[in-house]
Amino acid sequence: MVFTMIDDKISTWKIIEEELSRPTLFKSRESLTPEYVPDTLPHRENEIKALVSAFKHLITSPGSISQRVLIIGGVGTGKTVTARVFGRDFTRIARLRGYNIRYVHVNCHRNRTLYNVVADIAKQLEIPLPPRGLSVKEMYDAILGYLEDHDLYAIITLDEFHYFASIAGSDAVYFIVRTYDDIETSIKRLNFIFISLDTSKLSLLDSSTESYLLRHMIKLKPYTSKELYDILKYRASQAFYEGVVDDEVLRFIAEYEGSDRGGGGNARHAIEILLLAGDIADSEGSTKINLEHVRKAIMRTSREIINVSESILYSPLHELILLWAIIRLLRRTGKPYVKMGEVEKEYEVLCEVLGEEPRRHTQIYEYVMNLKKAGVIDARTSGKGLRGRTTLISIHYGPLDLFEKHVEDLVYRKLGVVRR
Numbered sequence: 366m367v368f369t370m371i372d373d374k375i376s377t378w379k380i381i382e383e384e385l386s387r388p389t390l391f392k393s394r395e396s397l398t399p400e401y402v403p404d405t406l407p408h409r410e411n412e413i414k415a416l417v418s419a420f421k422h423l424i425t426s427p428g429s430i431s432q433r434v435l436i437i438g439g440v441g442t443g444k445t446v447t448a449r450v451f452g453r454d455f456t457r458i459a460r461l462r463g464y465n466i467r468y469v470h471v472n473c474h475r476n477r478t479l480y481n482v483v484a485d486i487a488k489q490l491e492i493p494l495p496p497r498g499l500s501v502k503e504m505y506d507a508i509l510g511y512l513e514d515h516d517l518y519a520i521i522t523l524d525e526f527h528y529f530a531s532i533a534g535s536d537a538v539y540f541i542v543r544t545y546d547d548i549e550t551s552i553k554r555l556n557f558i559f560i561s562l563d564t565s566k567l568s569l570l571d572s573s574t575e576s577y578l579l580r581h582m583i584k585l586k587p588y589t590s591k592e593l594y595d596i597l598k599y600r601a602s603q604a605f606y607e608g609v610v611d612d613e614v615l616r617f618i619a620e621y622e623g624s625d626r627g628g629g630g631n632a633r634h635a636i637e638i639l640l641l642a643g644d645i646a647d648s649e650g651s652t653k654i655n656l657e658h659v660r661k662a663i664m665r666t667s668r669e670i671i672n673v674s675e676s677i678l679y680s681p682l683h684e685l686i687l688l689w690a691i692i693r694l695l696r697r698t699g700k701p702y703v704k705m706g707e708v709e710k711e712y713e714v715l716c717e718v719l720g721e722e723p724r725r726h727t728q729i730y731e732y733v734m735n736l737k738k739a740g741v742i743d744a745r746t747s748g749k750g751l752r753g754r755t756t757l758i759s760i761h762y763g764p765l766d767l768f769e770k771h772v773e774d775l776v777y778r779k780l781g782v783v784r785r
């Protein structure tokens with residue numbers, strides 16, 4: 366009895382020891398987490414330049430104006446990270462030149478009230494406040510007094526400002542945006558960056574402030590697949606050991622998410638998929654991330670496969686056989702794309718096995734287009750190669766083994782075959 370207990374303990378220890386010493390694909394997993402601020406931002410160079418030119422006065426003529434800039438853009442287009450990288454690097458360079466500028470980044474989603482927002486600004490500036498509760502105005506004055514006493518300038522980013530505007534209301538927005546203008550001071554110390562999903566909440570402002578912000582607006586577009594590829598390439602080089610992720614895998618994620626390919630152009634989603642694919646590959650003890658890991662990650666991060674399964678429920682029999690052929694080929698070759706010609710051959714093989722007369726080329730092509738329209742597959746014409754153009758077919762979600770099982774079942778059901 367005692368022995369078995371010791372044995373049990375030893376085996377648990379062994380499991381823990383083994384798990385702890387197991388090699389991982391990650392050089393730095395943290396660098397793919399949402400809080401991480403990367404060193405550089407591929408494809409946001411122009412936006413950083415625009416921010417520098419907007420805040421240049423802090424170095425060329427400090428105190429001359431109180432600048433306000435509005436950054437807008439869809440989810441995951443890099444609004445937060447662009448402001449953070451700019452703030453971090455601009456203040457560093459300014460310090461090297463002898464200028465003391467503070468960068469403050471307030472998340473208005475977390476600090477929903479005016480009180481919390483102003484308190485957070487004070488906290489980040491490390492302004493000692495008396496323990497008794499101060500009013501918003503008193504805190505604001507304390508912030509201004511502190512900057513004045515220490516001869517400091519500040520750039521304050523109010524992130525998720527649209528959220529603050531809808532929760533805290535127009536008086537709070539007015540306070541944040543306009544109070545400083547009403548204060549008579551010869552040296553302007555506060556500067557603002559407002560970050561919002563769109564411009565809809567600007568109507569809460571008076572028209573002169575609204576038009577001012579619209580004139581100082583930096584708009585971030587959703588990322589294209591090429592841009593996402595560059596971003597992923599860079600982020601992967603930070604996160605994984607060399608040779609862990611092939612370009613093909615990065616391109617696959619980039620094309621799934623790229624705005625030019627019908628994706629959201631959302632860098633957060635793309636990075637999330639890469640991180641999750643890395644975790645899955647790690648847990649399977651794989652030394653590389655392959656396309657199937659990525660498909661699993663995509664499936665876990667989206668409900669796509671469920672929607673797709675519903676949309677092929679009423680597809681005609683031969684459209685399903687064709688889809689089955691596509692899945693089989695993708696699985697067998699392990700490639701991101703398969704060619705139309707290869708698919709047709711595989712389809713003919715399947716038809717023979719099933720005892721079905723294969724449909725003609727034009728009909729098959731129509732099936733491909735239907736499946737594409739339904740969002741089940743991705744199809745595009747290749748660039749002109751040696752042998753002319755061909756249609757390339759891909760499936761981004763997965764895992765394909767589960768999906769194949771589903772399609773196979775559907776095919777047999779349509780054939781009226783009862784399988785055990």
Ligand SMILES: Nc1ncnc2c1ncn2[C@@H]1O[C@H](COP(=O)(O)OP(=O)(O)OP(=O)(O)O)[C@@H](O)[C@H]1O
Binds near residue numbers: 399405408442444
């Ligand atoms: N150009 C880029 N280069 C490297 N990483 C990027 C780039 N753009 C965005 N990212 C990364 O993508 C993720 C999403 O970016 P970010 O949080 O800035 O988006 P956002 O526009 O603020 O989205 P949301 O509207 O949801 O707040 C972050 O992990 C960020 O580091």
Ligand SMILES: [Mg+2]
Binds near residue numbers: 444445446524
């Ligand atoms: Mg953000």
